Amino acid sequence: MPTFYLDDKPVEFQEGQTILQAAMAAGTEIPHYCYHDALSVVATCRQCLVDITDLGNGKGLPKLATSCSTQAAAGMKVSSTNQKVRDGQNIINELLLVNHPLDCPICDQSGECDLQNYAFRYGTGHSEMAYEKRTYGWRDVGTFIMLERNRCIHCSRCERFSMEIEGHHDFGHFLRTHELTFDTYKDHQITHKFQGNLADLCPVGAITEREFRFKKRAWKLERTPSVCPGCSTGCNITVDHNDGKVERLKPRENKDVNQWWMCDEGRLTYRKANDKTLRLTEPLARVKGALVPAAWNALLEAVAGKVKDLSASGDQVVAVADLDSTLEELFLLKNLLAGAFGSGQFFAPHAPESAAPAGARFLETLITPDKTPNAQGAKLLGFQSEAGNKGMEKALGKAKVVFVLGAPEASPALLNAARKAELVVQVAAYRSEWFDMADVILPALTWTEKYGTWANKQRRVQALRQAVNGPGEARDPLRILPDLMRALGQEASFAPAPDVLDRLAKGEKKFAGVSWKVVGQQGFTLA
C-alpha cells in the first residue's frame, strides 16, 4: 500500500482515501465536525485543517487544507500539529464558540460533545467575543428529538442524513450568514422512525433525544456493548447505564449489520429492561391455586419430586422457549429435555415472517416484521417454530410436564392445551399470559443483565454482555437450567456463557467454528 507522512510518521492509505480517513484508520485524531463516514463530504466546518508541506511532488500548499476533502497521495507530507495548524484549529474553535450559548451545565450533550472536547483539546481556553449572541426561537421539530438551534454549529450532518440516508429530506438549512439555521419546514414535524440517529450524528447538543432529556449526565454513563432485542436485525448497540439502571441505548458501528444506525423503536426497548411492575423477582410455587414465594433450593427439590411422581415418558415432556432466549439457554434446555427424559419435543412458537419491503433504503431494512432477536438461532438448534402448529398443540395436550423458558408467544389454543399439563415450570424474567397456569416460576435475568449470544436474520451470532445486575433473587438461566438438571439427576454445573457456547459449537454441526472470541464485538456469521 502507498504511504504518506503524517507528522513525519509514515501512514499507509488506500487509493482514494482522504488524509482524514487514512489518519483515523491509523489511529491519529484530526478534529472534525462535518465529516462523517456515512455522509458526503462538504468540508465546511473547517476544523480538520492540516498543513500540506509537500504534495508528493516537492511543492506544498500555501494555505491550510481540509483533510476531509484532500485525498492522500504517495509521498505527501502533512502536518496536523505544527504552529500553523494549531493557529487554524484555534481560530475555528474560537469562532464556533462566538455564537454558541455555552450552556453546557444544562445541555444533555455535555460530556460527549465534540465541541466541548475539541475546545478543551485544541482551543485557546478563553474567548474575546463580547457581543450579544445570535439566538433563534424555539421549534418543535420531531416526535423523538428536540432541536435547540442556539447550540448548532452548522455542520449540516442532520441535513445530509435526511437527504442521503433517510431520504425524506425534511431537515434543511434556511437563511444565510450568521443567521443560517438548520431546521424543518415551518410547521413540519419529523415523524419517521429513525430520528434518534439525528441526535447521534449531531456533534453538539442541538439535536437531542426527548427520551434522554435531563435524565443523566453523559459522563456518569457506563457503556456496555450489546445487541438490540427489538427485532431480528440485531442492531449493535451500547447499553448506557448508571447505578444499575439502563438510561438509553445507542447504536454501535457495525458495517455488516446496522452500519451506524438504529431505529427509534429499538431505542425504546430500554424501557422494558427497567420495568419494575411486571418483573419477577422471587421464586414462586402454586399452593392451593395461588402462587406463593418459595426458597430456591426447596422449590428445585419439589420440582424434582413432582417429576418423579409423574414418571412422565419422553413424549409426555415438552419444552416451549421464547425467542429472546440466548443460544446457550436454548442449548441447555434442549440438553435437559434429552438427558432427563429422552424427549425431543422442544418448541419455539414464532409468528410467520412476512417479507421485508423490497428495494427499500438500507435504513428501512433495519426494521423487520419479525420482532424476535433469536428466531434464526432457535431454528438452527432444531426448535420447532410454526405458530398455531397442530403438532405443538397436540404435544402440549398430551404433556404431563411442560418447561417454559421466557414468555413464548402463544395462541389461546396453545395456552389451553398447556393448561392441562400436571406440572408447568416457567423460567422467566417478566409476568406474561403463562403466569396464570405456571405451577413453578423461577425468576430469571433479562437481556441487559446476562451474557449470551443471539443469531440475527443473517444468521450472525452476536454477543450480549451484562450491563446491570438483576433484581431480587432473579438468577441467570445458565445457572437455573443446570440446577434443574442436577435436581433431575443429571450431571451438570454452572458454566459461563463462553464455555456453554464452546460446548454448543462442538455439539451442534450448524454452529461449527463459533466461539466467544470469534463472535467478539462485531459478530460471526454462520456458514
Next chain:
Amino acid sequence: MLKETLLLAKNIRTDGYDGSLEAYRRAGGYTALEKVMKSMTPDQVIEVVKASGLRGRGGAGFPTGMKWGFIPKDRKPTYMVCNADEAEPGTFKDHFLINNDPHLFLEGMILGSYAIGCNHGYIYIRGRSVRPAQRINEAIEYLYKAGLLGKNILGSGFSLDLTVHRGAGAYICGEETALLESLEGKRGQPRVKPPFPATHGYNACPTSVNNVETLACVPFIVKEGAEAFKKIGTPNNYGTRLVGISGHAAKPGIYEVAMGVSMKQIINDLGGGVRGGKKLKAVIPGGSSSNVLRPEEIDIPFDFDSVAKAGSMLGTAALMLFDEDTDIVELAYRTILFYNHESCGQCTPCREGTFWLRNLVRDFRENLGDSQKLERIGRVSQQMFGTSLCALNDAAAGPIKAFVTKYPEEFKKHFI
C-alpha cells in the same frame, strides 16, 4: 497625459454606434467567427488564446487558454458559462459592455463554446439587472435570425444555443461553483474543490466559467492573432482593462487602458483626480475585495502582478477613490457589513468571523473603540484569512485587515 487604449470599447467610443447586430457587423464584427468556422479547429482556437496570454478578467486572473485546455475532450456534453453576475461592489464594466456592445462578448462566447465543444451555453446574470438581460436576449434573438446561433452555424456543422439565466441576486453566486449550483436550481453555495468545474461543473459535466470582459477579448485575439494582443500591456499582463472609476472622482466612469500603465495616471488623467480639488485619502484598486492602498502607494503599474506586489489585487479593476473627508471606519464598516450579509454561512470562519468583525468595527463607528479592540480586529481578520472553502472569507478578512493596519490613526479617532 494618459490616453485610453481602445480594444474592447472601440465600437462604443465610435459616434452613432448603437450595439445592434448590423452596427457590430459593419464594424467588422463576427469576422472572427467566420474565420474560425471556415478554417480553424477547436484546438487551434484554444492554442491561440493560450498564446495570447489572456488572463481572466473576473478577478482571479487565471489564464483563459489554460482553463479551456482543462476541459476533457472525451466527455460530453460540455458547457460554456458566462459569468455576467458582476456582484463585486464598485464594478460596472460588464454592464458597460453588455449595454453598449453585447455582440462583442457574445461572439467571444460562441468562439469559446466552439473551442471547448459546447453546444449549449449559459449566461448567468443577476435578476435585478433587468436592462442588460433584455439587451442580451434581444442580441441573441438577432443572432438566431442571422444564423449565427442555433443549428449548423455558418454551415460549419457546429451548433450552439445560448440561454440567459437570471439569478436571484446573491453576491456569492458570482463565485463560479456557487454560480453553477444556482444555475442548477439549487441554493447558491460554493462547492468543495476538487473536483473543479473543468471536470465536474454544470450538472457534473465539464464546464468553463468565464467573465464577460474575458470573452470580449477573444474575437480580437482570434482575428488579429496572439501577437497583436501581446503588443498591448506588459509581459504576463497582456491586453487592456476596462477600469471603472468611482467614488470621489471628478470624472467617474469606464475607461479602457493598456495594462501596466501607471495607476496614478489613470486616476489623475482619466478620472480627473479627486473631485472638488480635495486630497486623496485612499484607493481601492479592484473592487471591495481588494486591499485598500494609501495615496503614497498608488504610483504603480496597473496590472495583475504589480498590484499584487503592492499587497492588493487587480480584481475587477474597479478603482474606488476616497477623498480626505472619508471616514475610513465607516468605509470598513460598510465593507464588513456587506460581506457579513452576503456570506452563505456554510463555513465557520466566514459565518462567525464576519459577524464578529462587524460587531467590532461597529464599536468604532459608535465611538466605543479601544486599542484592545483594534488589535482584536487585526488578529481575527488575520487568523480567519485563508481558512474557508471559497474566497469570500478572504475577501472579507483581507480588506478589514488592510484598513486597520494602514489607517490605525483613523480608528484611533474613534476611541472611547
